[in-house]
Each structure stands twice: as structure tokens, then as C-alpha cells.
Amino acid sequence: ATLIVDANAPGRTIPDTLFGIFFEEINHAGSGGLWSELVDNRGFEAGGRHTPSNIKPWSIIGDESSIVLSTDLSSCFERNKVALRMDVLCGSDGAKSCPSGGVGVYNPGFWGMNIEQGKTYKVVFYVRSMDSIDLAVSLTSSNGGVVLATSNVIADASKVANWTRMEVMLEAKSSNTNSRLQLTTTKTGVLWIDQVSAMPTDTYKGHGFRKDLFEKLVDLEPRFLRFPGGCFVEGEWLRNAFRWKEAVGPWENRPGHFGDVWMYWTDDGLGYFEFLQLSEDLGAAPVWVINNGISHQDEVETSMVFPFVQEMLDSIEFARGDNSSQWGSLRAAMGHPEPFELKYIAIGNEDCGKPYYQGNYMKFYDALRKAYPDIQVISNCDASSTPLNHPADFYDFHIYTSANDMFSKSTKFDKTRRNGPKAFVSEYAVTGKDAGTGSLLAALGEAAFLIGIEKNSDVVEMASYAPLFVNTNDRRWNPDAIVYDSSRVYGTPSYLMQQFFTKSSGATLLKSELQAGSSASVVASAISWKNATDNKNYITIKIVNFGNNYVNLKLSIGVNENSVKLSGSQKTVLTSNNVMDENSFQNPKKVYPSSTLFKLSGKDTTIVLQPIS
Ligand code: AHR
Numbered sequence: 001a002t003l004i005v006d007a008n009a010p011g012r013t014i015p016d017t018l019f020g021i022f023f024e025e026i027n028h029a030g031s032g033g034l035w036s037e038l039v040d041n042r043g044f045e046a047g048g049r050h051t052p053s054n055i056k057p058w059s060i061i062g063d064e065s066s067i068v069l070s071t072d073l074s075s076c077f078e079r080n081k082v083a084l085r086m087d088v089l090c091g092s093d094g095a096k097s098c099p100s101g102g103v104g105v106y107n108p109g110f111w112g113m114n115i116e117q118g119k120t121y122k123v124v125f126y127v128r129s130m131d132s133i134d135l136a137v138s139l140t141s142s143n144g145g146v147v148l149a150t151s152n153v154i155a156d157a158s159k160v161a162n163w164t165r166m167e168v169m170l171e172a173k174s175s176n177t178n179s180r181l182q183l184t185t186t187k188t189g190v191l192w193i194d195q196v197s198a199m200p201t202d203t204y205k206g207h208g209f210r211k212d213l214f215e216k217l218v219d220l221e222p223r224f225l226r227f228p229g230g231c232f233v234e235g236e237w238l239r240n241a242f243r244w245k246e247a248v249g250p251w252e253n254r255p256g257h258f259g260d261v262w263m264y265w266t267d268d269g270l271g272y273f274e275f276l277q278l279s280e281d282l283g284a285a286p287v288w289v290i291n292n293g294i295s296h297q298d299e300v301e302t303s304m305v306f307p308f309v310q311e312m313l314d315s316i317e318f319a320r321g322d323n324s325s326q327w328g329s330l331r332a333a334m335g336h337p338e339p340f341e342l343k344y345i346a347i348g349n350e351d352c353g354k355p356y357y358q359g360n361y362m363k364f365y366d367a368l369r370k371a372y373p374d375i376q377v378i379s380n381c382d383a384s385s386t387p388l389n390h391p392a393d394f395y396d397f398h399i400y401t402s403a404n405d406m407f408s409k410s411t412k413f414d415k416t417r418r419n420g421p422k423a424f425v426s427e428y429a430v431t432g433k434d435a436g437t438g439s440l441l442a443a444l445g446e447a448a449f450l451i452g453i454e455k456n457s458d459v460v461e462m463a464s465y466a467p468l469f470v471n472t473n474d475r476r477w478n479p480d481a482i483v484y485d486s487s488r489v490y491g492t493p494s495y496l497m498q499q500f501f502t503k504s505s506g507a508t509l510l511k512s513e514l515q516a517g518s519s520a521s522v523v524a525s526a527i528s529w530k531n532a533t534d535n536k537n538y539i540t541i542k543i544v545n546f547g548n549n550y551v552n553l554k555l556s557i558g559v560n561e562n563s564v565k566l567s568g569s570q571k572t573v574l575t576s577n578n579v580m581d582e583n584s585f586q587n588p589k590k591v592y593p594s595s596t597l598f599k600l601s602g603k604d605t606t607i608v609l610q611p612i613s
Pocket of ligand 1: 024026230231349350477
């Protein structure tokens, strides 16, 4: 096969936004993932407002003869009325003395809290009692046997007669990846507890993002962040959909909600504000997917959808409004007086075929054009083959398929009309048996697809893999790009594959021609880009060999030798012995890119492409 790259021809600028990421609250991506809150169900609200509420995963320390736990609706937080009541029967005034470690409650976090020696954890909770209190706040091993850090909170009855905020800083004396938070006492009495939070102090910039996971995102150099779903935006039922107004403001007063598509509770600590902050911290343009009054099971008729339209307009005021506006002032009060650069709104997720979608869409579209004409509007309807029957700046395109099919889709956009709305491939992945929980095979199919996107970036302006994150304790969807538990993290081959494309956004697509001969298993593209660090120009050629055989590829790079001198090059290969190989916590680099210096012998060089690489 021969690859001819013409670096003399003008080339075409690739959109700045081409490759980004899609964050969905799925697989405990946020709760128990990127959001560093260690306490699960911090407000005892997980069962909703009804008593007895579902306080899981909180559990009792002690037995029923020494402590009784119940819940009531006595909290001082209006949107969070459920509070925990502890009737402590043991102690010096009680029928019997308490066990030496005391009685109370513990929270194991999301399958164990990762507590690290020398690090400090801020614990905040609210308490009320008619009696004086003496509470030990501790981080311990999973059975409470080893105390990693502890502090006593002591207060007179007069101080805690009304709900009182308590805060302690705990410095861990030792490490344990499977720890828990305990609130215990040896004092008889009745006390109420609510809104218990434990956060490490070393989150990214203090913004609450778990650092090792945040760095994995930085390494993708994402140019946009689509959030917060996916199906999470829609809900199985509208009553369980993500509603941004319930996910802003002080964390203590966020009701949280049960995401009924992915079937878990989230306290919504990672809310709308935090998603905008995350985008800003990553240098990625926020793409806000709004609920358009449509869930999986129910829909709001177009004639009645206005409250949802207003909710969207308010969300933009929250992001962009000045401090004198109602919602802009809330953003400022939350610590971000400057507006966020919100320019993209997606109207719903995968809703195109639903009865009220098009009608609802037009209501949102018209309201946006009138109030915020600069905002780019993304429709759920696929226009890759047939033109849309409604106006849009972008259309959403999702693809989950086999590896072979994904490979063949490298030409998917070759024949798409060149005018009209641009494609936003906001979810793509190889799934099913080809993918397992993240195979090399999947990554190869996807790499070919992305090469096709790069070449068609005149009509495709944005693309992101899905899903991004998985906590291995709650795999709701396979595969996912970044895999973690409380303390460990690795990237799947699909994650590592995306790093081959980090220089593409904003680069120049070079004219290239692949004369593959009998090697229909090869696809390739070439870009040039300027490295801001050394100020040099680079050419990056990406080649996928999807087949099982070695391929001799003659690489011919046409440059103007009077003005350009080719110097120094490097070859980076992602492959493995078996196409179904995956990474794991035990072997996070089983499938991993390896780089070697590579000598270009003149403009024409022969490269041997490894099978499945
Ligand atoms: O990425 C997982 C799910 O796949 C998304 O929530 C949804 O948009 C799609 O069906």
C-alpha cells in the first residue's frame, strides 16, 4: 500500500471543537466518581420525602437495645426535609452503658471511601438536640476497627437546640481505600442529624473534582464538554429527570434525585454550576443538553411545554446573565461572578421520533433565536442522509455498533450534503461482544471512524465517545472509556485511542491519498499543526491496520523542499497480542501505546504496519 501525503496543497482547517467529551451521570460517573463527595446519600433523602426514608447505605453502629434510628421531616432545609433521628438509649443516663466505641451511624461511601495518609478531609454536618451532645466524627476502616482520623464535637444543649452547622477537619494518620465515616456517641439522649458531607481538601482547584479522574480528562485535551446526559437528562419518567434548578445553590438544599434510567440516587452535588465550572477548568466549551419535556415514558404536549422553555432560558441566564439578573446573581453568589461561555444547547436526547419532539423543538428553537441568537442549537434528528425539516445549527448523531461496522463507517460522512446543519457525533462506541469491557478491537474500529470524521470535518464539527466513566462497582453500560474504583483508575484502549486525536481540533487536514491495493483493512489521515510549546510545525499521520496481516506501507510526504525541512520523527503504536485484549486494574497497560524514534529516509519511507494496530 502507498500513502501519499501532500503537505504543499493548501489543506483545510479542522474545526477547533472537533474532539471533546460527553459526561453522563451513568455508572456512578459523578456520584462516586468525578465528584469528590465521599458520603453517599448525605441528606438521608434517597427514598424521597416519605418516612421511614431510605437511608441506605447508612447503617447502624450498635444494637437496638442501645440505639434506635429513624427518620422524620424535621430538617431545616426546605427542599430536603428528611432528617435522621438517633435515640441513644445507652450511656451514663441510660439503662446500660454504651460499648466502648460508642453507638451511632456510619456511611461506607461509594463502595468504600479512599482515605489517604496525610491528607485532610472536611466533614460538615447539621445537628439538633434537646440535650448536650458529644459526638465522635471518625474515618475508620470498613468494620470500624481501625481509626484513621477522629475528632470530637461537643456542644451544650443551648447551642444545638436549633439546627447547627458543625465542621471538622480530619487529617488521616494512615491510608485505607475501603474506609467509612462514623458519627458515634456514648451519651444518652435524642439527636437529629442531617446533610453530612465529607470531602478531601485536595480536589482540583478546590472545585470538587477528584484529581486523578480530572487529569484523565485533561489528557484528552477536550474542546467541548457535553453534559449531563444522555438518558439521564430525559429520565425514564419526567418526574425523575435532571432538573437544573434543583441542582444549583448551596449543596445542603439540593433535593437530589433518583435517576430512574441508570437506577441510582444522586445528591446532585455535581450540579449545573459544577458542570459549567468543569467545562471552564478543562478549557472545553460547555454543551448543555436540556430536557425538552420528553422522557422515555411520558411527554409534555407542545401546547403546554412553555415552563420547560422558560427553564431553559433561565438556565442560560444563570450561565451568562450579569449579577443584576435573578439567575446570574445566584451564579455570582456561588462564586463565579464572571459569566460562563455557554454557546451550545442541545434540545433533548435521542427524542427525534417521539410524538411531541418536533413541536416542542420549535418552541425551544424560536425562544433561543429570539433571546440568544448566538447560541448554537442542536437537534436530535439525524440529517446525515435526509435533510432536516426544521432549522438547526447541528444535528445529533449517535452510533453504537460492532467493530467491523464501525470500521466501515469511516466513510459514513463522505456522501453527506456539504451544506445545512453540521453533524455532532455526540455518542459513538463499539459495543457488544466485540467490545467486552474495552477491547483493542473496539478501539481500532473507532479509530477508523474518527479518521473518517477528521477527513469529513467540513460537515462534522464535534465528536465524543460514550460513555466516559465507569465505577466498576456499578457497571450499567459497557464499555466505557475511563475505569475506576475508589482509588484506582485506568483508560481502556478506546480512551488511549482518543489520545491519538488530541492534536486534531484546530489543526490543518492535509490532502492525502491511500492506494491500498489489496489492503482494504487500512485507513489513514494526515494533519499538520503547530506545537505551542516548541513553536514547531508537526505533521501527524494516523493509520489503522484493522487486519491480521503485516502491511508494508510506502509513505510519501510531498513538501516544498525550498521552505520546509523534515526533521525528527516518532512512531507511536497501539496494539497487543490479541485483538480482544483489555486493560484492567491488575494490568492497566496491557494495551498501551509505545513510542519509538523513527527515521524518515527522505520523503519516501517504507513503514511496516503491525497487524491489528
Ligand atoms: O451512552 C449511554 C446511553 O446511550 C445514553 O444515555 C443515551 O443517549 C444512549 O442511548
